[in-house]
Structures are given as structure tokens and as C-alpha cells.
Amino acid sequence: MSGSAPASVAPGAAAAPGAGVALRCQGLVKRYGDLTAVDHLELEVLRGECFGLLGPNGAGKTTTIEILEGLLTADAGTVDVLGLRWGRDDRQLRERLGIQLQETQFSDKLTVGEITRLFRSFYARGRGIDEILSLVGLEAKRDARYVALSGGQKQRLAVACALVGSPDVLFLDEPTTGLDPQSRRQLWSLLEGYRAGGGTILLTTHYMDEAESLCDRVAVVDKGKVIALGTPRELIRSLGAEHVVEFAMVEGEPLPDPELLRPLPGVRDVRVQGVTCGLVASEIHLAIPALLDLLGDRRTKLAFLTTHSATLEDVFMHLTGRHLRDA
């Protein structure tokens, strides 16, 4: 559809040769009243890859993933999962997909072992209870009731219930939201293990570091559309610069005119967010001295100056002019 072509960076660049397509949706539309949650969205996830939908809250990530999971029906567009269709091959698809939803709470009174066993009973094939619990590192919690688990343990149990049927595709909707750093890392290594076994993952997240460290490819989603697509490295490289220099002036002093900053050597882009100014720079050893010279001539004082390697957050900023977290 017109206007929906993603700003693709080297489309399909990360495709493992001969891997085949696990998930595909074309022209996907979902409306809630006046709100268009998903707006002619196109997506292709290859077998064996970990694909991330990255975007702010309300971007349409959850709606998209739930349509692919067969929990919502689209108003328009086609969805193809493992070469099968929702509405026709549901039973077969359910056996082959592992799903973790954002808000599921299991029964407080049941134990970890009982919940896993319950979900295991739903699938014709799959792993043993002990095997799956040791895979997610919950074997010591087997007899603990759900109510007594920590947030990270609950999330790992949710993943255990998604993995218990040995799925071909694993769907994860914001799997690490609200978790402490250690729990997040535990979950990441668990997912890497699943991938090593040849599994396909589609996950949504609004953490750039999660997308960067887990995903082979990332689609940046905003307002129901894919606005950029590629590997994390490709997306960052698309900024044309690897570094970001941020600075602010002491109170009461104005920032220099962006038009004065843009021609500085090594600077590719300038953006102003409130009192902070960010320079996207390819060569900071040129950009920083030039910036300091400029400020010195003006006799103004810096409040702070920092530099960091460019991240997907900067890509999102570059594309939309907004931050991911508060967009």
C-alpha cells in the first residue's frame, strides 16, 4: 500500500541462505474505533532468526504479535505462519507455536511443577517437566506456589509454559518489562539457548539494549507502521555515524544555533531536545575540539558533555524526533 514502504536498510540482508519464511504478514490493518492500531504493516520473519519489534508503547506491537498468534483477527491483510493460515489450520498451528503474553498470571495456589505439567498436557509432543524446568532454571522452585515467585521467576515460568510443547516459533510480548538486570540476563541466555536449537523467535520490546543483544533483525514500529528494518548494526550505521555527543549549557545560557553546529567537521546530524543538544558524529576526535572551539569563541559555559556509541534509541530519535520511552 502507498506510504507504507519501510525505510528498509539493505532489505533481507540478514537472511540466512535457504532458511525459508516462518512468518509473513502483508497489508495488515487493525482498527479500534477511530484508532488505527496497525496500519498496512508488512513483516517477514525467517526461520531460525530472532526478530524484534521495537517501538514505544502504543505503537501497535502487541496488536501485531497477537494477530500473528491467532488471538486477534485483522481487519485487512494476509497472515502466513509456517506456511499455514489462521481459521483453517488452527489446531496444527497451536501445536507448533509457543506463546508468552504480556499480562498472564497463573493460578496463585498451584505450584511451578503443577502449572508446567498442566500446560504440558495440552501438547501432543514436547519435553518432560524436569527437563523444561531445568532449562529455565526453576528446578529448585518446582514445589513453590506461583504466588511465592519473584517477577523474574514468574516470567521464566511463562517462558517454560511457552516452550513446553517444543514449538517451532516462540512469541514473546515484552518478556523482560519490569525485571531487574540480572533476571533480564537470565532470560536472554535462555532465549539464546532456544535459538541455538534452531527455533524462531518473534519478540516485542521497548528496550533497545534487548533488541541489540538478542535480535538478528529489528523492525522499528511507530504508529502501526514499520519505519525501519534491518540488523541492529545496519540500523545504527544508517545514521551515518557511530557516535553521539550530547551537551547542555549552564542555566540561563542559550544553546548555539543548530545551523552553526551542522557544518562542524565529523558532525552528521544535530537535534535539540529541550535543553540538551545531541550531535550525531562519525569522528568524535574532530567533532569535539571543533565544538569546544565554537563554544569558547562565544564565551559560554557547558553544564555537561558526554559521548556514547550510537544505539537503536538514537535511530528511533533520528527517524521520529522522539524518544522511544516517552514517545
Added chain:
Amino acid sequence: MPEPRLIPIVELTMARLREFLREPEAVFWVFAFPLLMAFALGIAFRQERAQEVVVGVVRHEASTLGQQLKDAKGIRVRTLEPGEVDAALRRGQVAVVLVPGPPLVYRFDPSRPESRTARLVVDDVLQRQAGRVEPIASRDETVLAPGSRYIDWLIPGLLGMNIMGTSLWSIGFSVVHARSRKLLKRLMATPMPRVQYLASHLLARLVFLVLEAAALLVFAWLVFGVRPAGSIALVAGLVLLGALAFSGLGLLIATRATTIEGVSGWMNVVMMPMWLLSGVFFASSNFPDAAQPIIRLLPLTALVDALRGVMLEGYGAAAIGREIATLTICTVATFGLSVKLFRWR
């Protein structure tokens, strides 16, 4: 694979049973509360006590009235000081007061049936002791009809009410609870056949039903000697049919509700008229004739009437055909509608 193949409906039912048994409060309300209620009401309405009349005798030096009445059957004597007479009558502590004469005075309120009875009983005893000869020869033949006490009548009502309450609450609550925690949505994302989920609620319900119905009936038999006049199998069949009808109703109430508060409100709206009108504690025939057709349509009326028919009158299935039909229609209609309307999200 070393582990045996697991069956979804078995695991789902086991999960329901575990959830219930790990909730001590629920266990109390389902099992202990009905027994306590039966016990309390059975004691309060014991008939042996009502058969005794309590009479007050005003203390008097020369009188032997108290002595004369003390050994008479069915009479209990309280000696009163002259100043206590009015208060004792007003408070209902005595049915009649005897003021020694001559002439002997009976003080009582004639609008109270028990007072009139007490006066006749006491007078009869005193006149005979004084040597009255009966002009007509007579003999009393007392008939103690089994199953005619209030407790005999109450137990089928309590059984019906208990079946209604536990079926509605347990199904309605657990379904809405699972929906509000997004657990239903998660279950929908598995290959588990949906009908097995609904069936597991029913199965778990029936397991507890056997226990709670048996507990009440055995309790009533041991403590009050209540015995069904008709077939035990038919009573069991009615208990089962009643549970199905109310489980269906519970499921129907829970098809759309997303919060516990919401479903509780609807439960009360559905149950309140039946508590009041279906004759659990007092005969529903006391309500106006115009209301009777509606009262007879209520599933709890059908269940309680059918249980009383079998337990008190010894009816067979044919005699309670209408009640059985009402419950069957209720079961089929509520399950049919529930499956159609059920919302998993």
C-alpha cells in the same frame, strides 16, 4: 518418552480440585457452613420442646397446686412471686398463670393459641385429680408420622440451596478469576480443546457435590434421624441434575463478566429471588396465588419441591416429572447459551 501421556481434562480438573482445597475459607463455606446451619435450625425448631406447656403458679402458703401439677405429663411449673406475674406473661416466659383460690383463677391472653391450650391442659389435669368423671368414654391414639417434623422438611430445602450456592459461586468465580488474570486468553493460545476447559469446571464441581450432599444427608440422618421416604438413587439423581442446572446458570453468568465484583452482583441478582421465593425455609405456598406460576418456574423451586417429594412423600420419578423437566431445560439452555456467548479474553 518415560512420562505417561497427560490428558488435558484430567490435568485441568486436578488443577481445579487443588485450587479449591488450598482455599480453606471456601472449604468451610461449602462443607461446614451447611451442616452448622442445619444443626442450628434443627435445634431451634425441635418439636419436643413445643409439646410442653409452661405454667406459672403464684406462691401461696396453703396451696398445693404446684405439687399437684409437678408430676403431670407435658406440664412444666414455674413458681412466681405475686409481683412477677405480669412481666412473666408479657415476656412469654409462661403461657398461663394460676392464682390459687378459691376460686382458682387462670390468667392468660386468649389471643395466644399456646395460652389457650395450656389453660385447657392444666384445667383437665386439676379437674380429674379433683375426681371429675368423664361422661363419654374415650382413649387417645397418638400417631407419630415419620418425616413430619420441621427438620425433615428443612433438610431437602437446605440441600437444594446448598447445591445452588456452591454451583453458582464455584463456577462463576473461577471462570471470571481466570479471565481477569488473562489466564483464559493464555489457555486459548494452546491446542487444548476449549470444551475440555469448561467440562473440567463441571467435573471438579461434581466431585465436591458428591461430598457436600453426602455430608449433609448423613449428618441429618445421624443427628436428627432424617431418612428419605423414597429412593436414595432418585435423590442422588436429583442432586446431580440440580448441580448441572445451576452450574450451567453459573457459567452463563460468567460468560462475559471481567471482574469478580461484576459477577458477584449478577450472582446475587439471580440467587436472591430463589432464596426468598423457592420455599427453602418456609413453604412457598404462603406467597400470593398470582406469584405461584413464576415461583414454579424457578429452578430452585423445582429442585426443592422434587427433593421434598422424594424424601418426604416417597414419590417416584413419574410424580416429579414436571420438576425434572424444568431442571433439564434449564441445564440444556444455560449450557447452550454459555458455549455460544463465552468470552475467552
